[in-house]
Amino acid sequence: MDFKKWEPVYEKILEDFEFSREDDENSATLLSHLLVGPTTVDTSTLEELISGKDALVCGNAPKLEIDLKEVNIEDYVIIAADGATAHLMDNGIVPHIIVTDLDGDVEKEIEANQQGSIMVVHAHGDNTEKLLRYVPQFKNVIGTTQAEPFANIHNFGGFTDGDRCVFLAHEFNAKSITLVGFDFYDKNVTEMKEKKLKWAQRLLGAF
Numbered sequence: 001m002d003f004k005k006w007e008p009v010y011e012k013i014l015e016d017f018e019f020s021r022e023d024d025e026n027s028a029t030l031l032s033h034l035l036v037g038p039t040t041v042d043t044s045t046l047e048e049l050i051s052g053k054d055a056l057v058c059g060n061a062p063k064l065e066i067d068l069k070e071v072n073i074e075d076y077v078i079i080a081a082d083g084a085t086a087h088l089m090d091n092g093i094v095p096h097i098i099v100t101d102l103d104g105d106v107e108k109e110i111e112a113n114q115q116g117s118i119m120v121v122h123a124h125g126d127n128t129e130k131l132l133r134y135v136p137q138f139k140n141v142i143g144t145t146q147a148e149p150f151a152n153i154h155n156f157g158g159f160t161d162g163d164r165c166v167f168l169a170h171e172f173n174a175k176s177i178t179l180v181g182f183d184f185y186d187k188n189v190t191e192m193k194e195k196k197l198k199w200a201q202r203l204l205g206a207f
């Protein structure tokens with residue numbers, strides 16, 4: 001993602017949620033420092049996994065369980081958005097890639113990572129403690145930010161874990177992108193979640 005294209009959208013998100021850009025940037029700097037040595041993988045790993053493949057992006061809406069019955073898992077490179085990982089793991093499915101800001105069931109993500117999932121960990125102004133606690137427990141991590149990318153911190157575009165999965169699949173040239181477990185009109189969510197889902201829906205409108 002060309003940051004100059006993403007930046008105006010990012011500025012609107014910052015304004016809408018009253019997030020601090022400086023906090024996002026500081027968090028990204030922290031993640032950059034945490035990602036040293038053998039914990040990291042190159043983006044070429046994502047390219048190899050995704051390019052030319054049919055991607056299945058798993059969101060964490062309650063309908064995930066029903067949606068999964070409609071697809072043949074074996075046909076896809078599986079990209080899980082944060083909390084969707086736990087549901088997949090409970091059903092014996094280890095995602096190829098997990099996109100997370102570490103506010104889901106991270107213990108399940110650690111388990112998945114130990115079984116081969118690549119972690120795409122997102123730094124933002126409200127998850128620095130989670131980064132400090134969990135990133136050292138992972139291997140095969142790629143760091144992302146919603147602010148300007150630098151050094152080992154990337155910005156593939158997107159905001160919520162779910163829509164960032166789709167931007168990632170697009171960035172690495174997936175042949176097709178299928179969504180399961182997405183329900184933008186879920187009423188059993190907090191006001192904050194509802195607002196984030198509106199942004200996810202809006203951002204996915206670009207595809």
Ligand SMILES: Nc1ncnc2c1ncn2[C@@H]1O[C@H](COP(=O)(O)OP(=O)(O)OP(=O)(O)O)[C@@H](O)[C@H]1O
Binds near residue numbers: 082083103183
């Ligand atoms: N009805 C839904 N409820 C929850 N998540 C949904 C829903 N529909 C789509 N999603 C997508 O699934 C992703 C993972 O959901 P999860 O419940 O783990 O949320 P989360 O980790 O709190 O999300 P985020 O950190 O992005 O706010 C969300 O980021 C969102 O894009």
Ligand SMILES: Nc1nc2c(c(=O)[nH]1)N=C(CO)CN2
Binds near residue numbers: 126
């Ligand atoms: N600063 C900040 N950025 C975010 C946040 C958040 O809570 N705070 N949540 C996200 C996932 O929905 C993505 N980005």
Ligand SMILES: [Mg+2]
Binds near residue numbers: 082083101102104161
């Ligand atoms: Mg999350």
